[in-house]
Every structure is written in C-alpha cells, then in structure tokens.
Amino acid sequence: MSGTFVGMPAFPKAAHEAVYNQTLRGNLRHATHTIRAKRAKAVAEVSDWAELREAGKQIKDHTLRHLDRYLVQLEESVTAAGGIVHWAADADEANRIVTDLVKMTGETEVVKVKSMATQEIGLNEALEAEGIHAYETDLAELIVQLGKDRPSHILVPAIHRNRGEIREIFAREMSEWGRPAPEGLTDTPAELAEAARLHLREKFLRAKVGISGANFMVADTGTMVVVESEGNGRMCLTLPETLISVVGIEKIVPTWQDLEVFLQTLPRSSTAERMNPYTSMWTGTTDGDGPSTFHLVLLDNGRTDTLADEVGRQALRCIRCSACLNVCPVYERAGGHAYGSVYPGPIGAILSPQLRGTASEIDASLPYASSLCGACYEVCPVAIDIPEVLVHLRERVVEGGAVTRDGNKVVLKPAKGHAAERAAMRAARWAFKHPGALRTGQRLASRSRRFHPRSLPGPGAAWSATRDLPTVPSEPFRDWWQRTHGGKDTGK
C-alpha cells in the first residue's frame, strides 16, 4: 500500500504532538460530538438495527468466504453490460492502468469523486507525474487538496479544519487552481459551499474523464453504487465521456437485494441521515445517458493478504462509514494524521497494518493506538470486532509468526522494542502453569502491600506518571474463595 505518509513517526510520537494542538483538539471535539449524538438518534429510529447489522455482517462474511466466485461473476456481469474490467495487484499497477486509460483519451485533466481506494494508491500523485491534473470535487477533499494537506477522516477528510481555516484556504488558493473565491468570502458554511460550487462548476462542465471509487458492486447485476451528498459524484459519474472506477475487491455484495441492508445502515452510520442526498447506481454503460466508456479497475493491494488471516479478515467487511472514528476517544484527541494512513481511527489501526504489513514503525505501532474500550465495535454497522483484531495484531507484532505478504506465506520475526512485553508474558505463562508458585507469589504480594510504591521506577515511570498502580487486595481471591467456600460461609 503506497500513497501513504512516508517517514511517519510511530503513533505515540505523532499523537503526542497532535494533542498539544489546541485548535485541532477543539475542531475534532466539536465535529465528533456533533455527529455522535446525531448518529445515535438516526440509529434509534429503526427498531431492527441489530438485525440489519447482523445481516450486513453475514452478507459481507459470506461474500469474503467465496470471493473468487463473486469476482468472476461480477466481471461477467460488468462486461455483459458494456464495461471493461481490469485487475490490479498493487498500487503501482492500478496507477499505471488508470494513467494509460486517461492518456488514451488524450485528456490532461480529470475530475474525481471522493474515493478511499484512489487515496490509498496515491493516484493523484501518479497522474500528476505523467502530466495529468486530477481535481478533487468533494468539498472536504477540495479543502485538503487546496490546502496541500493530508486527509484526516474517512468521510470528512478536512475534519481537522474549522470554518475559519477553510475560508482562509479558499480565499488564498482557489485562484491558483481556477475560478477564484468570491470577493469578501465569509466563513458561513453556506457561503463556503457556494464558493466551492462556483469554483468546480467550470471543471465539471468541461470534464471528459471522471474517476471514482464505489461503495458497492453487485455481483449478479454488475451494478456499481456510489453514495454521496453534494452532487459532485453525480457530476463526475454522468457528465464525462469516460468513467474509470477504482474499487477494492472486497466491495462486492452478491445480489441486488443485499443493497436493502447497506442502504439503510450506511447513511445512518456515516452522516447520521435517513438517506444521503444522492445515490448513483449504474450498470455498464447506457446509450445516450452518461459516459460511453466505463472501466472498472479491481484492486487487491494487500486485501488478499488480509483475507488470508482468519481473525483479521473481518476488517474487509468495512463499508467506510467512519462511525468508529467519531466515537473513538483516541481519535478524538490524536486526530487522523497521527495514524499515518488514509485510513485513520480504529478501523485504520486494524486495516493499515494488514494492508501494508507491520514492517514500518508506524504500522507496528498502530495496533496499540487504542484503549480497547470497544466503542468502535459497538457502533460498527457490520459488527467488526475491532478490539479482537487489535489484540490479534499486537500478538503478531510482539511474537511474530506466519503471515501472507503479496500472496506469499512469510514468517515474521518478533518486533524489536517489545522485549519487556514478551518477558512479562513469558513470566505470566510460567506462573499460571505453576499454581504453587502463583499462590506463594500472590500471598507475598498481599502481605507486602504496605510497601508497594505508588509509581513505577525506571522505564515504567512513563506509564505510571498519569496512572495510579492498582492496589493489591489484603487477601488473594483464591485464598478467600477457599476460606469462605466461595463466599457461602461468611458475609465477607
């Protein structure tokens, strides 16, 4: 997975810097709290949320378990409907395919619908290197692109910017890219949206090539689905002559009927709406309506490696709603940039180390970017047990072991810097295997409890600087249990 943030420090360092940024903290707190309350209300409106969530999980699980079959079926249906299907094993191959397709049209600019897959592969940079300008048209992506910034949220990549900062970026940068911002632009959201409308309209009207991702691909009909709010998606999907969609292979659902689940859960989970303003569905090409050429680029880029992990593969159920980011106490404080990936937050912490492997410092640190509170699991509309995968990935980092990289089985070495963790785990394993020693140790700890320090010495000091050490009870639980026959003998 390329197109990410090269040379990023590990999460703890990046987060440490972010939490001291008062503006960022304020912006994130405001935005995540706004959406949290709204989401809860939107979800409470449907009494069968639990059933929808379970069905969504089952549809995705079933699809992943038979992904080869559904990919072949999808290819057949898209081709039958007039689309052209390409396959890309990694980011470089996908970028090469798209660049060649754009070059074949003779165009030097493209309009883009917000797409996580193209962010993930760094498509804009690859196109730019070949002299093709890619214009982001989603409002938040536009803010990021104009601000020469990085995305920090799946749904709202510019969530770290407040209205004042957005006004400033528009006023300063729009003239560099096309139509300047209106004179006297203020920071009211309606005016900012109007400025984006005017700035992008000329680009939409002259665009000959559009690039998108897709939220869903329906295997049995070949239908692509894009959900959006602003209408920039509709512009990119219908006005150009050529449409290129880059979509991860896990975005398949087997049947048309399956959409009835996700079209209920996705909008409520992501923007907290009963339904997002616009959803476009297209199947191949339609004579006289919309693009006359449609290319679908099916992207692997680490997804099959993720699929090979029986615990970790559930991350591929993700429908990119970003509800887990919005409820996460760590994300709220650290912000999206600290995760060093286009996928921030809890889902990013399990997706990036699987798509990219845990070789880099940032990827090896991501499974630890969590307090394991479980709020992410609770709101996930496809019930991804993020804490379970985080713990699983921590084990992989600490212990190493067999994983799949680029389709090949490899054995990872235990990561450096986790020696103390490994030693502690080994000691725990030994103690639990030797009940006599465990009992003696526990009694010793109980009797010496008056002398226990309140904080740890040496390298442990960092941990106990903000926490009290747990106090040891006066009597070990197992002794109490034996003495009172499981609490039956005394009230104590």
Add this chain to the structure above:
Amino acid sequence: MSTRDVILGRVRRAIADVPRGDTPYEQAVDRSYLPEHGDRSVEETVDLLAENLADYRAIVHRCEAGGLAELIAGLIAGRGSTSVAVPPGLDEAWLAATDVTRVPDRGESTPHELDQVDSVITACAVAIAETGTLVLDGGPDQGRRRITLVPDHHICVVRVPDQVVSSVPQALPRLDPARPLTWISGPSATSDIELDRVEGVHGPRTLEVVLVNDRTVGGN
C-alpha cells in the same frame, strides 16, 4: 500469468480454510430485519413521505390531478424561470398552463447549454416514505441523468399513492438495476464543514416535490 489469475489465485489460497460445503448464500443471511418500519395506512405513508422530504429541505406541494398544471405553472413563475428542461416522455398536460420556454432533453446538447437552463421538471420511478427519497430511473418522463443535475431547480412529480413505497426493501424490487438510477433525498447538501449539514452544493439547490393524487374521482 495475468494479474487476474494472480489475484484469483491469492483469493483461493486465502480462503482455503472455507469448507467445500459452506453454507450457501440463500441460508447464509438471516433476513429477520423488517420489511418496513411501523404500521401505516396508505394515506399515512404518503404523509410520512411528505414529512421526511420536508425534513431534508425539499419543498413539498400536494394537489389533485386536475390542479397539477396550474400548480406547476405557479412554481415556474414563482421561481422566475424562463426555461425548463423537459424529458421527451413528460405528460404534456403538466405544462399546459405555462408558456415558459421548453428545452428538450437531447443527446447532442452540451453540459454548458444545460447550465443555462433555469429549471427542470420530471416524474420519478418510485418514492420511499421512510427515507424521504425519490428514485429516478431515466424513464421517458425522467430523461437523462444530467438534466436533473445541472439546472439549479428541480420539480419532481410523484403520483401518489401508486408510486410510493414505505421502505428501502420495498423499493429495490420495483427498480430495474440495468437502468441508470439516481436516488434523491432532498436538495444537494454537505456535512463537510464541521460535520454539520448545509444544503446547496453542486446538485439542484432547490428541490420541489409535487405529490399529485392520482386516485381522485375521474382519475384512473
């Protein structure tokens, strides 16, 4: 070996743990979720549609079949529109009371030409009450997707109650996936500034929905 074969090979190795007799699709998904939420009469479903459309800032009008042409003429005049994009199969009677310039939906017209058109009027394929959604399927009375996108003012006529369903699960079987579909729930909006919803970005900033009662006496 083609990339296609490489990826399919990787997928097959990755899911080698899945047994041959894995639960088939038909039994893999528990569809005990509701076909619709709540118990409503036909009239109440139409009321809910109106309510949810309005909640997302669509302007909702209701009329009997006989009053439709007058109502539409009023909306166009009220907006001050001088031109209206018209799909080829639109019921001519709908525009009988206005002499506004009609701009036919033609394949040759450019997006720039369409950008000069003030309003567009279409029918729809189905409307979903629970979510306040109109679905257009490019039928003769709805036209190409772009005509309901580029003009800033969209008037959409829904025949009630025949075109109204309660829920998303009821809407999908009434739609043909082979057609290009556009689901519209209120005017264009964004949540990109501080995660707060603002109406009016690239799509039509004004969405007017006319719920015309098609079952009035004398109607069919």
